[in-house]
Structures are given as structure tokens and as C-alpha cells.
Amino acid sequence: MKKLYIIAGEASGDLHGSNLLKALKSQDPNLKIKSWGGDLMQQAGAEVVKHYKDLAFMGFVEVVKNLKTILGNLSFCKRDILEFQPDALVLIDYPGFNLRIAKWAKQQGIKVIYYISPQIWAWNSKRVHAIKRDVDRMITILPFEKDFYQKNGMQVDYVGHPLLDVVNDFKSDKKTFYKKWNLSEKPIIALLPGSRKQEIRTTLSVMLKMVAQFPDYQFVVAGAPSQDNSFYQTVFDQSGLEIPLVENETYDLLNHSTAALVTSGTATLETALFEVPQVVCYKGNAISYQIAKRLVNVKFISLVNLIADREVVKELIQQEFNKEKLEEELSKILTSPLIMKKNYHEVKELLGNSGASFKTAELVLKEI
Numbered sequence: 001m002k003k004l005y006i007i008a009g010e011a012s013g014d015l016h017g018s019n020l021l022k023a024l025k026s027q028d029p030n031l032k033i034k035s036w037g038g039d040l041m042q043q044a045g046a047e048v049v050k051h052y053k054d055l056a057f058m059g060f061v062e063v064v065k066n067l068k069t070i071l072g073n074l075s076f077c078k079r080d081i082l083e084f085q086p087d088a089l090v091l092i093d094y095p096g097f098n099l100r101i102a103k104w105a106k107q108q109g110i111k112v113i114y115y116i117s118p119q120i121w122a123w124n125s126k127r128v129h130a131i132k133r134d135v136d137r138m139i140t141i142l143p144f145e146k147d148f149y150q151k152n153g154m155q156v157d158y159v160g161h162p163l164l165d166v167v168n169d170f171k172s173d174k175k176t177f178y179k180k181w182n183l184s185e186k187p188i189i190a191l192l193p194g195s196r197k198q199e200i201r202t203t204l205s206v207m208l209k210m211v212a213q214f215p216d217y218q219f220v221v222a223g224a225p226s227q228d229n230s231f232y233q234t235v236f237d238q239s240g241l242e243i244p245l246v247e248n249e250t251y252d253l254l255n256h257s258t259a260a261l262v263t264s265g266t267a268t269l270e271t272a273l274f275e276v277p278q279v280v281c282y283k284g285n286a287i288s289y290q291i292a293k294r295l296v297n298v299k300f301i302s303l304v305n306l307i308a309d310r311e312v313v314k315e316l317i318q319q320e321f322n323k324e325k326l327e328e329e330l331s332k333i334l335t336s337p338l339i340m341k342k343n344y345h346e347v348k349e350l351l352g353n354s355g356a357s358f359k360t361a362e363l364v365l366k367e368i
Helices: 011-027 039-043 060-065 067-084 095-107 125-134 143-151 163-168 174-180 197-210 229-239 250-255 266-273 286-295 303-308 323-335 337-351 356-367
Strands: 003-008 032-037 047-051 088-092 112-115 137-140 156-158 188-192 218-223 245-247 257-263 278-282 314-317
Touching: 003 011, 003 067, 003 095, 011 032, 011 039, 011 088, 011 163, 011 356, 032 039, 032 067, 039 047, 047 067, 067 095, 088 095, 088 356, 095 112, 095 125, 112 356, 137 143, 137 356, 143 156, 143 303, 163 266, 163 356, 174 250, 188 197, 188 250, 188 266, 197 218, 197 229, 197 257, 197 278, 197 323, 218 229, 218 250, 229 245, 245 250, 250 257, 250 266, 257 266, 257 323, 266 278, 266 303, 266 337, 278 323, 303 337, 314 323, 323 337
Parallel strands: 003 032, 003 088, 032 047, 088 112, 112 137, 137 156, 188 218, 188 257, 218 245, 257 278, 278 314
Antiparallel strands: none
């Protein structure tokens, strides 16, 4: 019996990891899999030993504050891998943690497969040398990443983006959705404030200022699976508003939305694939942001713009993310949505064909 140890440390990694697991199991039903991830990976057949909600530390300052916990997680992970003795280690994104594990695993003689490349092309391209040393096979989901790795003399497989399959296969009934969440007949503006407490607190408080400015729409918040309702309620209470909160049905929400305000991350691409006009919002810890600004090598923060290599969606970052600018940009996409939707089609074409999870499963099984 073949064994895999898979590490995903965020909600998006749990999603992609679960789809990879289904594809792996369809090709080898006897495969034994242990993982770090979330509910979706557990439902797909993995034994989840550490949940991603216990791993979410964002920014330089936050990492330093939680260094003891992070180091403890690294030690536990190494012990667990050695005890499990997998045929290969599959790392999904989550670079701060996974690149350290990759270096250690290579020294132990464990085969390392990396699925969904760390964004070193954005942060520190010199790290490609360490990746080349520590990773046996790199599997990428963004078109420009293949060229980046090949230029650095590394074997790389581009499989397309797994979200294409997820969104294409998604179905949702509007009447059922509205009834379940007790929504009015007004068109929806979706609020996707992120998945970590600190980013939700910061972004949602500004997003909620749009409610009074757009009375013809209903604003609905997409709840992150890692957060309890009570946490969102504290933010609502501070704003003096009672807003519908949709739990674990972000795709249903996007499927029925007219526009969206989205915290930067995978959600920007998900929103684009559902063809919902959006404004991208980001405001982080001031010190962390100043450090990041000096290190980052890219023009944009949203995946949509990075893939298109131009501004398809407006990004409001740090000081620009305020009530006045947000109202202005939201008005624009509500007035002229077709321009952005047309540009979304270009992004879809650049992402290529579907079937990423199945192709990745084939590559992983070939390696072991």
C-alpha cells in the first residue's frame, strides 16, 4: 500500500487538497493519506492531524508574535512524517512552513512534490535555488510560473488552475439559496473579507460603510469556515448593522451576486471565474506592509491582475482602501459591469484547460 503525507495550511489549500485527494483515490483506491488541512480534505478521505485554522498567522509581526507555536508545529510535523514513513510528501502552497519542511524532508531522503508553487516570483526569486535543491517535482497552476522555473533550470509541470473545474462544475438554485438565508429580492453585493481574524476585522469594518451608500442592494457577508458566527457578530455590532452572514456557501453567494468587495487572495480569482465584477481590498498591519512593500517584486496583489499582467480589477491597498475610494469604485462596476466581465474571459483563456486535479494526481502517482 502506497502512502502520501499532504500538507495544506489554509482554506484554499484545503479546497485544492480535497480535489486532489478525490482524484488520487479515483486512480488508486488503496492509497493511504495523512494530512494537514481541513474539513474538506477529511471528507475526501485523508486522516487530518492538524487543522489549518490553528495555523493562520499573517504578516511579519504576527509571525514573530506566534513564533513559539510555529516552531512547535514544525517539530510535531517532522515527528509525524517520520512515524508515518510516506512514499512521498505533497506540499500545497503555504510556503513559510512548507519550504522549511521540504528542506528537512530532502535531508531525510523523502521524495518532495510541491503542488501550487510558492509565490517566490513575487517575494524572493533567489529562493528558487533552494527549491531546486529541496523539491523533486514542481507542479504549477499559473501560466507564467512554468517559464520562471524553466529559466532557472528546474523540471516543472503546468496543469492549469484547479478552480476552473470547481467553478465549471458548480450548480446553485437561486430560490433555494435566498430562502435558506432569508434574503430579500434586492440584488446582492457580496462581501468577502478574508479568512483570518485580523484581516476580517480590518477590511469588513470599511466594507460595511457601503451599506448606507447603496440602499438598492443587499450586502451579504461570506463567512470563512475557520471563524465562528460570534466573531462576525462583534464586527457587525461595532458597525451598528445587522447583515446576513452566509456560512460555507461562498460559491452559492458569488453565483447569485451582482458585484463583490473582495480581500486579496484566491477569492479574487474565484470571483472572476464566477464573472462577478469586483473591487479588491487590502489593508494589513502597517509595519508588515512597509516590510512587504520593500520586498515584493510584482505590480499587483490580486491573482486576476497578475495572470492578465494588467489592471483588470481595481486594487485598493492600505490608505487607498477607505470609504470614499471604495464607494467610487463600487459605483463604477455597478454602472459598467460588462467591461470587467469581458476582461474576465481573457483571464479564463490564459488559465488554459481544465482537469488540473486529475493531471496532478497522475503526476504524483507516477512519482511514487
